[in-house]
Amino acid sequence: MTGLPWLSTDNVAPSRRARLVIDGLSGGSTACRVNHLCHDSTVWARWRRLSLSPSSDVLYHQGSALRVRRSVGVIDASERLSFMVTGPAGGTFWQHGNQRLFGDDLILVDLTAPYDYRAGAGTRSSFQIDIGALGVGLQYARYAASMLRSSPLYETARDHVRAVAAQTTMSDLDRLALIDVASATADLLAALLLSCVIPQVGDPSVRHLPAPPSSPLDRGVHSIAATQAG
Secondary structure (H helix, E strand, O other): OOOOOOEEOOOOOHHHHHHHHHHHHHOOOOOEEEEEOOOHHHOOEEEEEEEEEOOEEEEEEEEOOEEEEEOHHHOOOOOEEEEEEOOOOOOEEEOOOEEEOOOOOEEEEEOOOOEEEEEOOEEEEEEEEEHHHHOOOHHHHHHHHHHHHHOOOHHHHHHHHHHHHHOOOHHHOOHHHHHHHHHHHHHHHHHHHHOOOOOOOOOOOOOOOOOOOOOHHHOOOOOOEEEEOO
16 A cells, blocks of 8 residues: 545536535444535545554544534444544534534544534544443443543543544554554543543433534535435
């Protein structure tokens, strides 16, 4: 291999770009629904995905405004977590509550449950891992998700996820080296969760909230969507 290849809309006809991006982003390791929050003629994207180990992979995506979600209707049996650096400010992320994103936030997405992520044009990076390979229980991870900034490792973990996803020569490494990268990343992210200030189980501040409200990003735009199980 000579570096990690890009998938891109650069040389794709405008009429085909929207479908290409939807198929590419919804065809990963877990089922999701993708909508473009702009007109089809202005859709653009460049992205790449690499498997680091049998239980983890990284995704680097640059593109126009979009919405990615999983609802009850598309939930599958995937027991995965995604640590994502969100990119541009002004987006929103909903899961067990509504969270406004301030730009380059590190968030934890529980891929076993419904979520709703909306963002403008920009760059996004993520590291996905099977829960069993992370070494932290799912229930604990859910409680820690809203407390990531309380950890002294927050900035280190955020910068690491972004750097690993953006590394263009990662696929030049042999399989054992990629597994070492995955293991080191998992150890760092497990330490991030375990060093968060966690409210005690049963704290009323940690609870499931109603479905997300509509977003200004959704208004007055044409969007198409497809659901595909990976």
